[in-house]
Amino acid sequence: MFKFILGKIILLIPTFLGITLAAFLFVRLLPGDPVTILSGERGISEERRAEMIAQLGLDQPVIVQYFTYLKHILQGDFGQSISTHRPVVEEFFERLPATLELAFFAILIAVLIGVPAGIIAAVKRGRWPDHVLMGSALTGYSMPIFWWGLLLIMLFSTILGWTPVSGRLDIINYYFDPVTGFMTVDAWLSGQEGAVKSALHHLILPSVVLSTIPMAVIARQTRSAMLEVLGEDYIRTAYAKGLPTWRVIGIHALRNAMITVVTVIGLQVGSLMAGAVLTETIFSWPGVGKWMIDAISHRDYPAVQGGLLFISMLVMLVNLIVDLMYGWINPRVRDGK
């Protein structure tokens, strides 16, 4: 087992180097540069400009800049944000809990609705529940996030007035210092009555928006995995044994179907981070997605590079966990190899 994990981690090293290079080059491919944006509409003198560029090290050849950057990363220095002059690590991890909280609730909703929907569609294959569920899944999957988010805000916030438009907490009635950075947890720790409810109230709509695409993917994959499994010999055995239908489907079939579904859920975490960028922007959610958008518009090279790197590492970490879980779910993978 230790060897298995070690092997996986060694494989991550080239991926990691590739990401640093990609992040480094992409951000420089954007038109404009941080100095132009910092200097604002009125502009600055040529000497001052040259001085600032030299200060940021942008006067060096790109290849030299890259290796300097790499050297700093290996020393654990991810640089400072050009616009705030604070360390990138600090800025990122300050906002990460907000994103993780959003992503966690999104994946929770996606799994809690997607998996049962897939099961029902598979069991009722070819009949109306299947068509309704898979039709909805396709619609959800095809819906652009920003458009879907705005539609939901219009309905639930503007017309019905059920949910807040933005933010993470009702800051007029509640205030407490962040402890963990997770608003629901902090609200609970503060002990203020109604604070948790307020946090969840703010969380619900963005989570639903962010969960839509993973939910659709999970539902479709659960359906196809279940259809495959339901045709297996051991399902016939389970019926021949006299087990009730719910046990055959909910335990014997689902357990086998989960082997594929868990992999899919793991892969969805990557697209969840991409979705978080849009969702956080729509709902002014102070997470890393919104922070990245701001960093990109400021051409804040170290922040964008650092952000991309951390998010990639997070996705890789989740996939590693999924790989490990795979062994736990599928006994055939567990022994050796």
Place this chain on the structure above:
Amino acid sequence: MSLLSVRNLSVAFPTQNGWFQAVEGIHLEVNAGDILAIVGESGSGKSVAMMAVMNLLPPTARITCDELKIDGQDLLAMPAKQRRKLNGGTVSMIFQEPMSSLNPCFTVGYQIDEAIRIHLGGSKKERTERVLHLLEIVGIPDPIRRYKAYPHQMSGGMSQRAMIAMALAANPKLLIADEPTTALDVTVQAQILELLLKLQQTQGMGLILITHDMGVVAETAQQVVVQYAGQQVEKQPVFGLFNTPHHPYTAALLDALPERAPVGDFLPTIQGIVPGQKDRPLGCLFSPRCTHAQALCREQQPPLVREAKEWLRCYYPLNLAEVSHG
């Protein structure tokens, strides 16, 4: 009273070209302690008929039956839920592919325990003891270690033994074994068969053995049903069937046995193949391949006729003179 009584069982499946008649007019009777063999080529509807008895066919299958009783209980009048409870309790079934018939995600012990929990109940400790006992009587060495084994850690023979243990979990009165040795090594085949017969005797169960191995039939069964293209063509006690087969198909099957073939000559075969959905002949389904067929056979289907303990579907039966009909 017979343990299993089936009258005129038919099964059809919907296809793009209409209904496909997989099983047509099967009559069976099994008493406690009896062994009934069902023989026939692949695709002759042996398994489908038994799965219909167990209610294991997909819901699209159209099953019709004049009478279907297990242990005196009328299955046709029973709601599906109640009928499911008979499975594994009163009547158990084991299958052709033991390796894929066990769920790969659960331990063997868990899967056997599940059957006990559903039908007999009892505390966890009592059930575990019973699982270990069952593993022992089906001849699995080191039951305590095997309890925790996953199916992929066991050989085909071991898996089939585990399947048998699972089938016996609730002391069924009838066991249906659907080609239980076909997927196994030749050396293991004999062991599994021997085990089945031993258990059948010690437990006093009825046993239905689906097979296409005539050698197995001769050694084990008391009654034999011969199926062809979904139809029951003959039923006889085993001695009569081997000595005086009435249906030309049965006779041809027996002639094709290597043990019976004339030494130094080619092994006799039955020309042609079993008719499919589209090329079913108008008359007797076997007529295109039958060396005894006459004009009537090709025009009209012979009815299934019963005489004493024998059933036959043929206009021109063989070996009749040697049989006395009392």
